[in-house]
Amino acid sequence: MKTKSNLSVSSHRLMICMFLFTYSLTHSFAQSKVDSLLTLLKKDKEDTNKVNHLNLLSREYLDIGSSDSSIAHSNSAIKLSLQLIPSFTKGISTAYNNIGFVYWNEACYPQALDFYLKALKINEGIGNKKGIAKDFYGIGSIYYSQADYSKAIDYELKALKIYEELGDKLSVTIVTGEIGFYYTFLSNFQKAIEYTIKALTIATELGDKKQISYNLSRLGKIYSDKGEYLKAIDYYNAGLKMGEENHDEYLISGTQWGIGSLYIKIGKFKEAEAYLKKSLFLAESIHSTDWIVNANESLSLLYDTTGRPGLALLHYKKLVTMRNRINKDELQKKLAQSEMNFEFEKKEAVSNAEHKKELEKQNAVAEEKEKKKNLIIWSVISGLLIVLVFAVFIFRALRITQKQKQLIEQQKKIVEEKQNEILASIRYAKRIQDAILPKEKYIEKTLNRLNPQ
Numbered sequence: 001m002k003t004k005s006n007l008s009v010s011s012h013r014l015m016i017c018m019f020l021f022t023y024s025l026t027h028s029f030a031q032s033k034v035d036s037l038l039t040l041l042k043k044d045k046e047d048t049n050k051v052n053h054l055n056l057l058s059r060e061y062l063d064i065g066s067s068d069s070s071i072a073h074s075n076s077a078i079k080l081s082l083q084l085i086p087s088f089t090k091g092i093s094t095a096y097n098n099i100g101f102v103y104w105n106e107a108c109y110p111q112a113l114d115f116y117l118k119a120l121k122i123n124e125g126i127g128n129k130k131g132i133a134k135d136f137y138g139i140g141s142i143y144y145s146q147a148d149y150s151k152a153i154d155y156e157l158k159a160l161k162i163y164e165e166l167g168d169k170l171s172v173t174i175v176t177g178e179i180g181f182y183y184t185f186l187s188n189f190q191k192a193i194e195y196t197i198k199a200l201t202i203a204t205e206l207g208d209k210k211q212i213s214y215n216l217s218r219l220g221k222i223y224s225d226k227g228e229y230l231k232a233i234d235y236y237n238a239g240l241k242m243g244e245e246n247h248d249e250y251l252i253s254g255t256q257w258g259i260g261s262l263y264i265k266i267g268k269f270k271e272a273e274a275y276l277k278k279s280l281f282l283a284e285s286i287h288s289t290d291w292i293v294n295a296n297e298s299l300s301l302l303y304d305t306t307g308r309p310g311l312a313l314l315h316y317k318k319l320v321t322m323r324n325r326i327n328k329d330e331l332q333k334k335l336a337q338s339e340m341n342f343e344f345e346k347k348e349a350v351s352n353a354e355h356k357k358e359l360e361k362q363n364a365v366a367e368e369k370e371k372k373k374n375l376i377i378w379s380v381i382s383g384l385l386i387v388l389v390f391a392v393f394i395f396r397a398l399r400i401t402q403k404q405k406q407l408i409e410q411q412k413k414i415v416e417e418k419q420n421e422i423l424a425s426i427r428y429a430k431r432i433q434d435a436i437l438p439k440e441k442y443i444e445k446t447l448n449r450l451n452p453q
Helices: 006-026 034-043 048-063 067-083 089-105 109-126 129-145 149-166 169-185 189-206 209-226 229-246 249-265 269-285 289-305 309-436 440-450
Strands: none
Touching (some): 089 109, 109 129, 129 149, 169 209, 189 209, 209 229, 249 289
């Protein structure tokens, strides 16, 4: 970003350092320390709890400055999440978000964006609103770091909307304050003041002194950029007082420098010298290269303006020495970033290969399960068809048997009727016979008379 003066560059550094603190604060809610998490991991089964602990441990390692260990534990979380059935997608998205934060912290922005987008895709797929908000927040931080403030605001507003829906007031405070901060660099002071005061109001309701002090200092920065120096000094002093209560030495040194720089502009050189000396002393005690550079630069300008060339030259030399050291450190950091990029690409290739292999394995297992499922389904269908055919056969047989019985009954009835008719005819004939022919006793009697013995 091109700035109008060295002072605006220095104030930009102030806001970057404030941003780093608040970003870290967003993702550090009640996490266990490394030792306790390592103890839990030893007892954990291969389940989602272990994935969660690996992700928490990844964050803790980043907090103590161990980026490699942070990435390693995130990768372990991803690997275990893929092995679980079903895959623990939320664990994977959290690990991706953690890795994105590591690369953002190392200024490896393309890699950071890649991992945040991976996490976002997963979280949108499973409807994890909190995860989506964190991913939007991370993406916004990347665009901020690349001085693309409009895109940064777009993503932060998306994150803010979700945090408001979730009722997460602390996150609302942090994101709202940073949106106001971003508007400062677009010189949209109305929006910057609006969002920063909103963040300050919520922070006051929550009693969050850290956020109160940072937002007061942000208001000092906004009014300083607007050219309202007295109002800016009032807000800086309020932020300084709160920072002293919190024992936040980094904020104290930066705010003292901000006040001293403004006193130079309004011609209060005695007050400016007092604040700048305090800022430099504290910056040297906490080894803050940014504030050492800023304070020496402002002191050199002050002494040059007030006609003290010896002191001006002294602080200018200190400024040059520190800048050379910073440039050297930045060069080493760039070399480290190049190595990190190479390692990232190499690990990414290995990770992609392992991921592909794992997916193939999962697909094979899924296909085998599908085959078994289909086999069972077809077996059941075949069995039902056999039962149905057998039932039809039995039904037809019963129908035939029933018809045969009915036929037999009908024939039997016909036979009985014929038999009754025959019997009736025989009886009728017998009656006629009895009526015509003499009786047997009469015949016998007649025969006995005719043939006497």
